[in-house]
Amino acid sequence: MTATAPLFSESYRPAFAGFVANRREPDAIARLRREAFDRFQTLGWPTRQQEAWRLTDLSALQSITFQQPADALIDASALPTLEGPTHRLVFVNGRFAPGLSRLPKLPDGALITSLGQALTTHLERIEPYLDRLPGLERHSFAALNTAFWEDGAFVHLPRGTMVEEPIHLVFYAAGSDVTVHPRLLLALEGDAQATVVVEYRGQGRYLNAPLAELALGMGAVLHYHQIQEEAPQAFHLGAIRARQDRDSDMNLHLISVGGQLARADLAVLLDGEGASCAINGLTLARDQQYGDYHVRIEHARPHGTSEQRFKSVLDGKARSAFDGMIHVRPGAQKTDARQTSRNLLLSKQAQAHSNPRLEILADDVKCGHGSTTGFLDPDAEFYLRARGIPATQARALLVHAFANDNLNQIRLTPLRERLARLLAARLALDLAEGK
Amino acid sequence: MLEIRNLHVTVEDREILKGIDLIIRPGETHAIMGPNGSGKSTLANVIAGREGYTVTEGEIRFDGKNLLDMDPETRACEGLFLAFQYPVEIPGVANLYFLKAAVNAVRKYRGEPPVDAMDFWDLVHERMELVKMDESMLKRSVNEGFSGGEKKRNEVFQMAVLQPRFAVLDETDSGLDIDALKVVADGVNALRNPERGFLVITHYQRLLDYIVPDHVHVLVNGKIARSGGKELALELEAQGYALYNEEPGRARRAAA
Ligand SMILES: Nc1ncnc2c1ncn2[C@@H]1O[C@H](COP(=O)(O)OP(=O)(O)OP(=O)(O)O)[C@@H](O)[C@H]1O
Numbered sequence: 001m002t003a004t005a006p007l008f009s010e011s012y013r014p015a016f017a018g019f020v021a022n023r024r025e026p027d028a029i030a031r032l033r034r035e036a037f038d039r040f041q042t043l044g045w046p047t048r049q050q051e052a053w054r055l056t057d058l059s060a061l062q063s064i065t066f067q068q069p070a071d072a073l074i075d076a077s078a079l080p081t082l083e084g085p086t087h088r089l090v091f092v093n094g095r096f097a098p099g100l101s102r103l104p105k106l107p108d109g110a111l112i113t114s115l116g117q118a119l120t121t122h123l124e125r126i127e128p129y130l131d132r133l134p135g136l137e138r139h140s141f142a143a144l145n146t147a148f149w150e151d152g153a154f155v156h157l158p159r160g161t162m163v164e165e166p167i168h169l170v171f172y173a174a175g176s177d178v179t180v181h182p183r184l185l186l187a188l189e190g191d192a193q194a195t196v197v198v199e200y201r202g203q204g205r206y207l208n209a210p211l212a213e214l215a216l217g218m219g220a221v222l223h224y225h226q227i228q229e230e231a232p233q234a235f236h237l238g239a240i241r242a243r244q245d246r247d248s249d250m251n252l253h254l255i256s257v258g259g260q261l262a263r264a265d266l267a268v269l270l271d272g273e274g275a276s277c278a279i280n281g282l283t284l285a286r287d288q289q290y291g292d293y294h295v296r297i298e299h300a301r302p303h304g305t306s307e308q309r310f311k312s313v314l315d316g317k318a319r320s321a322f323d324g325m326i327h328v329r330p331g332a333q334k335t336d337a338r339q340t341s342r343n344l345l346l347s348k349q350a351q352a353h354s355n356p357r358l359e360i361l362a363d364d365v366k367c368g369h370g371s372t373t374g375f376l377d378p379d380a381e382f383y384l385r386a387r388g389i390p391a392t393q394a395r396a397l398l399v400h401a402f403a404n405d406n407l408n409q410i411r412l413t414p415l416r417e418r419l420a421r422l423l424a425a426r427l428a429l430d431l432a433e434g435k
Numbered sequence: 436m437l438e439i440r441n442l443h444v445t446v447e448d449r450e451i452l453k454g455i456d457l458i459i460r461p462g463e464t465h466a467i468m469g470p471n472g473s474g475k476s477t478l479a480n481v482i483a484g485r486e487g488y489t490v491t492e493g494e495i496r497f498d499g500k501n502l503l504d505m506d507p508e509t510r511a512c513e514g515l516f517l518a519f520q521y522p523v524e525i526p527g528v529a530n531l532y533f534l535k536a537a538v539n540a541v542r543k544y545r546g547e548p549p550v551d552a553m554d555f556w557d558l559v560h561e562r563m564e565l566v567k568m569d570e571s572m573l574k575r576s577v578n579e580g581f582s583g584g585e586k587k588r589n590e591v592f593q594m595a596v597l598q599p600r601f602a603v604l605d606e607t608d609s610g611l612d613i614d615a616l617k618v619v620a621d622g623v624n625a626l627r628n629p630e631r632g633f634l635v636i637t638h639y640q641r642l643l644d645y646i647v648p649d650h651v652h653v654l655v656n657g658k659i660a661r662s663g664g665k666e667l668a669l670e671l672e673a674q675g676y677a678l679y680n681e682e683p684g685r686a687r688r689a690a691a
């Protein structure tokens with residue numbers, strides 16, 4: 001295979017020139033785009049010679065030319081919903097769709113809006129955060145996103161603001177050989193609290209390369225859910241970067257089921273004493289699907305806690321990769337950082353790669369990681385069957401048992417129940433087709 | 436109801452059962468005793484349909500049907516039950532949920548609708564009392580973190596809820612103190628009736644004081660070396676298996 005893809009990177013140059021020429025936006029934003037594009041030019045397209053991309057095969061992407069998408073008309077019934085009152089923003093091909101969105105009354109000062117619109121109305125609230133959070137400096141797609149994002153969601157909660165209803169952000173992509181770069185910017189000032197559900201869906205063969213930036217002020221609490229259910233032929237190359245201030249609490253729930261290739265890179269900086277971060281990841285993959293998480297948690301201050309629990313269930317020839325780095329800076333004493341990666345293989349051709357890593361530069365910390373990969377326990381399967389439970393149901397029960405504690409950590413009941421149904425439907429299908 | 440004829444079984448090319456003949460009629464309780472490694476669990480597993488055992492000769496019929504043609508779940512739905520020597524822990528599957536799935540699987544097989552929630556709850560409660568099981572065990576994952584005794588009790592509890600027509604109990608008495616042993620025996624005795632059959636595998640005569648068998652068989656080295664009435668168990672208790680066994684070490688361990 002080709003070591004680099006200069007053609008692909010080159011083809012971005014005229015695209016970028018055309019893209020910025022048509023945009024009328026503040027100089028500060030235009031400058032961010034240019035800097036990001038320069039960064040991308042330097043970084044280039046990732047290759048498998050780079051350690052971080054060793055397992056991610058992007059060759060299927062290189063063979064096609066991705067264009068900026070045209071507008072698409074979407075039937076509202078294709079979009080996921082959450083029961084109960086929500087603040088809902090829908091983006092189709094990266095552009096805000098006000099007709100499909102719904103925003104009930106917000107607490108004073110709170111802002112939930114299209115990022116594109118907010119550039120003209122609330123630039124002063126965007127500037128302190130947009131592209132200002134550390135992390136993913138060497139990530140080509142994060143750079144591309146900053147260069148090319150058209151629109152996205154902006155949530156800004158001033159000090160002490162609580163938004164009770166879930167903030168539901170739906171990104172739908174439609175088209176063939178198109179690329180979308182949605183942007184999410186969530187900034188919670190001190191003691192603010194929010195529950196956010198981000199959903200990625202679509203139809204066709206496209207590349208979705210979103211970048212989410214999460215800033216948590218002192219004592220802020222964020223429950224962030226990301227449901228990746230891209231179209232079967234689609235590619236998802238997402239990134240999340242987060243910075244947490246003192247005593248803030250961030251819970252990330254990352255569910256990945258769609259796309260032929262899905263990867264998310266996460267960089268979390270615990271930048272205040274006593275900050276805590278929990279990441280709960282579940283990947284379901286089958287056929288030829290590939291699912292990948294690259295996580296870097298950086299403990300910069302004392303008394304921080306982080307817990308990562310990643311699981312994957314792989315059928316057919318599916319593959320998953322997990323690369324998790326816990327980095328504890330000198331001085332980040334009393335850090336408590338844990339990480340597990342557990343993989344369940346439902347077929348002999350499925351493969352899971354785990355690469356847990358620790359870099360600990362402080363001496364008074366508790367850090368642990370563990371990784372397991374295995375097949376369903378044949379003794380457990382026989383035990384269930386010996387009680388009359390048919391083989392396929394027995395297997396489904398065991399897979400469900402494996403994945404369920406991840407789902408149970410989701411406290412948002414309508415979402416948890418929807419995901420449980422999704423899991424059950426996938427299992428019924430996979431296991432009925434199988435053996 | 437259970438007819439085993441000339442059963443030969445190999446595991447990984449080693450012959451473990453070397454021609455077993457055993458007929459159990461409705462209402463009968465048979466006990467199988469024998470030293471470690473003589474093939475008792477192998478027989479139980481072959482009856483239940485576990486993979487990894489090759490029947491090279493012979494047959495097993497259950498109510499005239501060829502049992503060896505059925506997969507394990509069909510055998511269970513036909514009314515067969517195995518209380519495991521080593522019950523399996525299944526993290527993440529709640530005991531109660533598992534039981535209900537089992538009950539409904541059997542009902543579906545019989546063409547019956549799923550069990551009514553209230554009826555099921557009543558049945559579960561009644562049977563829990565029978566084996567003196569704590570209600571908290573229903574919510575816990577199947578056998579996970581259960582003590583040895585709790586696991587065995589859970590097996591008898593499942594049997595009491597599923598009400599099979601024929602049950603094999605593989606060393607359900609091992610590791611139980613005398614009170615727990617009585618509870619297990621009471622559970623079994625409560626189910627005994629003229630239609631049900633039991634095959635009780637044990638090392639100890641002790642259990643047979645409480646579950647009094649109609650027939651006792653001594654399994655040695657893959658063959659039934661001797662069959663008799665309940666008094667045979669007492670004789671074995673006194674003499675061990677030395678008479679039957681070429682390896683005295685095993686006999687001592689078994690009789691200990
Ligand atoms: N799955 C297996 N794989 C390999 N060997 C096996 C297997 N199952 C049984 N065996 C062997 O078959 C023989 C009989 O074992 P089995 O478990 O039937 O004995 P047992 O009479 O139940 O003994 P115990 O009293 O210790 O429970 C033993 O030598 C055992 O090692």
Ligand SMILES: [Mg+2]
Nearest residue numbers: 475476477520
């Ligand atoms: Mg045994």
